[in-house]
Structures are given as C-alpha cells and as structure tokens.
Amino acid sequence: MPKTSKVITCKATICWGIGKPITVEEIQVDPPKATEVRVKMLCASICHTDISSTEGFPHGKFPLALGHEGVGVIESVGDQVKNLKEGDVNCVSEKTNLCLKYPVMWTGLMPDNTSRMSIRGERIYHITSCATWSEYMVSDANYILKVDPTIDRAHASFISCGFSTGFGAAWKEANVESGSTVAVFGLGAVGLGAVIGAKLQGASRIIGIDTNENKREKGEAFGITDFINPGDSDNSASELVKELTGGMGVDYSFECTGVSTVLTESLEATKIGTGKTIVISVGAEPILPVGLFAILHGRTLKGTLFGGLKAVSDLSIVAEKCQKKEFPLQELFTHEVTLADINKAFELVKQPNCVKVVINMS
Structure with a gap:
C-alpha cells in the first residue's frame, strides 16, 4: 500500500450553523500530507464539547464536521510519518497537552491552517485537530496514539477525551494526595474519571455531587464514598460538602459541569487557605463568574x-x-447509535440515564 492515496468520498456528520439541522452528508477527504495520517473510523462517542461546538464554541465556523472522541485504523500515512503504519489502531484526540510546537488547534483547521475535508467544493471545519464522526478523517501524526488492537473499541473512544480528562485532572493536574478529601461536581464521564483518579491516588473521602439521582449508582461504581443531590436540600452544594467534612471543606474539588454558577460553589467547598479547585468542563459562555x-x-x-x-x-x-480493565468503563456505555441515526444521539444525551453514547461506524 502506498504511503498516501487518493481523495476518498465518504459520509460524515455536518453542522451547518447555530440552530441549524445536523445532517449526514457525503464529503471528500483528501490524502494526508507529509506528517499526517488518514484514519478509517471504527467507533466514536459523544462528549459535551461536541454539543457546545454546535452552539458556536470554540470557534463558530461552519460547515463543521463533528466529533473528537474515537478510535480507528490507519488507512494511509504521509511520507514523513515514521512511527505509524497502515493497519495500526489509534485513539484520536488533542493529546499533546499545551505543547508549543504542536498546540491543540481551536481554529477548526489543521496545524497548517488548511482543511482536508470538503463538501461540494466548500471547505469543512472541525472542532479541534480531528473530526471523528466521519467514516474517514485526517489528523497530524502527533495527535495519534497507537493502542493494542484488541482493546474494546467503545472504551478506547471514551479514554480519547472525556474520561481521561477527569482522570488526568486528579492524577496529573491536582496530584491528589493519599488520605485527602475530594468533591467532584458533576458525575458524567469527566467527573467519573476524576472520581476514580482520586481513588487510585488514595483519597480517603470522595464526595460526588449531581442533581441527577441516577448518578449515585454510577458514582459508587467508580469510587465515591458519599453522594449529594443539591436538589434535596435548601442548603447550597458547598454547605452540604462542609456538613460532611466537619465544616472544613475538602482538600480538592473538580468542577465537571460547565455550569458557570457551580464554579463558585466548587471553590467554596474547599478548605480556606489550602483548598484547590480544578476547572475541567466548559460551557458555551467564554466568561465565568x-x-x-x-x-x-x-x-x-x-x-x-x-x-x-x-x-x-x-x-x-x-x-x-x-x-x-482497571476502570469500570462498561458503566459509561449506556447507548449506541449508527452514524445515520446521529440526531437520535443528541436526544439520548438529554435522558437522565445516559452517560455516553457510542457511534458505531463499522
């Protein structure tokens, strides 16, 4: 197989603008350039950032090819790619983490400010440096991680953004100390990642906070020791956390909701003088009070x-x-759709029993 190949026509999920319908369209995907790879997607999943992108975050450029969580098989590689080859299985996401040489791209284009996707001759943008809700997509090789081909496809998709973001926040960003106390605001995939990250770091108490009572059981599966539903009390979430910690608050809190008003609550839930709050999730609003x-x-x-x-x-x-299988990732997998039924996925994420929707691309 040659290192690069011809333009591929395939199906992809396209958003045409804020408030406009999301459609599955035939698009053209160019061959990869020198340092890029083209991936045949096998499985993808939905993250809240995908929803925010249809509302204009982070760049508001359309038409927009959706998706940034996924796993696939490399179809072709550029002539300067040395560490990957055709047939390798890869998780796809923005994984260089603030590297100045290979920064996460929020422009909707590739690092060279061009696109590899088009529809009827019009350039297509994407959320970050990939577009995983497409049968094929191109990404720079620096954003690709090779994984064991026997890995569960859905689980590989989950760790390509949301879950790993929460897990890393507890492990790398906060460096939660053994014996410390933790509060996690929002028990979606990101929050549950933070929960098990804190657990594996040795936290002695992990308080999960969510207005969805269904998240209690999910939180317990990942390691929460206490659950708070703020809707059950007249007191604020931070006051409820302090009630569980002898009035002191926790050592670390993680804001995983993207709801601006929860940010102060997550701060107030920590100890004065030493408390540390990590903001993980984002909403459509660029300014948080x-x-x-x-x-x-x-x-x-x-x-x-x-x-x-x-x-x-x-x-x-x-x-x-x-x-x-050190993570109970099967607890995240609640719904599955095909690419053709992508609009159904946007309805499923609104259901109280939904954690992650998997898009089966094969």
Missing part, C-alpha cells in the same frame, strides 16, 4: 486541558489500565 471571597480566602483555582495528560508518556498508561 467567580465569587471574590472564595478566592481571597486563599484557595487556588486552576484550569486544565485534557487533564494535564501528555500523549505518549501519560495517555499510554491510561490505555494500558483500560486494556487491563
């Missing part, structure tokens, strides 16, 4: 992208743990 006194009391607020994980040295460890 923060309570001034929550910061003035000596707490630390830190953001993270992909949980502080690096592609080869860190994500490969997550993939190995996934392969060894």
Whole structure:
C-alpha cells in the first residue's frame, strides 16, 4: 500500500450553523500530507464539547464536521510519518497537552491552517485537530496514539477525551494526595474519571455531587464514598460538602459541569487557605463568574486541558489500565447509535440515564 492515496468520498456528520439541522452528508477527504495520517473510523462517542461546538464554541465556523472522541485504523500515512503504519489502531484526540510546537488547534483547521475535508467544493471545519464522526478523517501524526488492537473499541473512544480528562485532572493536574478529601461536581464521564483518579491516588473521602439521582449508582461504581443531590436540600452544594467534612471543606474539588454558577460553589467547598479547585468542563459562555471571597480566602483555582495528560508518556498508561480493565468503563456505555441515526444521539444525551453514547461506524 502506498504511503498516501487518493481523495476518498465518504459520509460524515455536518453542522451547518447555530440552530441549524445536523445532517449526514457525503464529503471528500483528501490524502494526508507529509506528517499526517488518514484514519478509517471504527467507533466514536459523544462528549459535551461536541454539543457546545454546535452552539458556536470554540470557534463558530461552519460547515463543521463533528466529533473528537474515537478510535480507528490507519488507512494511509504521509511520507514523513515514521512511527505509524497502515493497519495500526489509534485513539484520536488533542493529546499533546499545551505543547508549543504542536498546540491543540481551536481554529477548526489543521496545524497548517488548511482543511482536508470538503463538501461540494466548500471547505469543512472541525472542532479541534480531528473530526471523528466521519467514516474517514485526517489528523497530524502527533495527535495519534497507537493502542493494542484488541482493546474494546467503545472504551478506547471514551479514554480519547472525556474520561481521561477527569482522570488526568486528579492524577496529573491536582496530584491528589493519599488520605485527602475530594468533591467532584458533576458525575458524567469527566467527573467519573476524576472520581476514580482520586481513588487510585488514595483519597480517603470522595464526595460526588449531581442533581441527577441516577448518578449515585454510577458514582459508587467508580469510587465515591458519599453522594449529594443539591436538589434535596435548601442548603447550597458547598454547605452540604462542609456538613460532611466537619465544616472544613475538602482538600480538592473538580468542577465537571460547565455550569458557570457551580464554579463558585466548587471553590467554596474547599478548605480556606489550602483548598484547590480544578476547572475541567466548559460551557458555551467564554466568561465565568467567580465569587471574590472564595478566592481571597486563599484557595487556588486552576484550569486544565485534557487533564494535564501528555500523549505518549501519560495517555499510554491510561490505555494500558483500560486494556487491563482497571476502570469500570462498561458503566459509561449506556447507548449506541449508527452514524445515520446521529440526531437520535443528541436526544439520548438529554435522558437522565445516559452517560455516553457510542457511534458505531463499522
């Protein structure tokens, strides 16, 4: 097989603009350039950032090819790609974690500011440096991680963004200490990743907070010791956390909802002077309000992208743990659709029993 091949016509999920229908269209995918690979997608999944992208975050450029979580098989490679070959199985996501040489691209284009996708002659944008809800897509080789081909496809898709972001936030970004206390706001895939990350770091108490009562059981499967549903009390979530910790608050909190008003709550839930809050999730609003006194009391607020994980040295460890079934990732897999039924997926994510929707591409 030659290192590069011809233009491929295939199907992909396209968003045409804010508030406009999402459609499955025939598109053209160019061959990879010198440092790129073209991937035949096998399985993808839905992350909240995909939904935010249809609402104009992070760049608001359309038409937009959706998806940034997924696993596939390399179809062809550019002539300067040395570490990957046709047939390798890969997780696809923005994995270089703030590398200045290979930064995460939020422009909707490739690192050279061009696109490998088009529809009826019009350029197609994508969320980051890939578009996984397409039968084929092109990515720079630096954003590709080779994994064991026997890995569960759905689980590989989960670790390519959301779950690993939460896990890495507890492991790498916060470096949760053994015996410490933790609060996780929002028990979706990201929050559950933070829960088990804190558990494996040796946290003595992990409090899960979610308004969806169905998340209690999911949280327990990943390692929460306590569950708070703020809707069950007149007190705020931070006050409820303090009630469980003798009025002190926790050592670490993780904001995994993307709801702006929860940010101050997650800060207030930590100990004065030493508490640390990691902001993980994002909403469509670029500005988040923060309570001034929550910061003035000596707490630390830190953001993270992909949980502080690096592609080869860190994500490969997550993939190995996934392969060894050290994570109960089957608890995330609640629904499955085909690419043709992608609009059904957007309805499924609104259901209270939904955690992750898998898109079967094969």
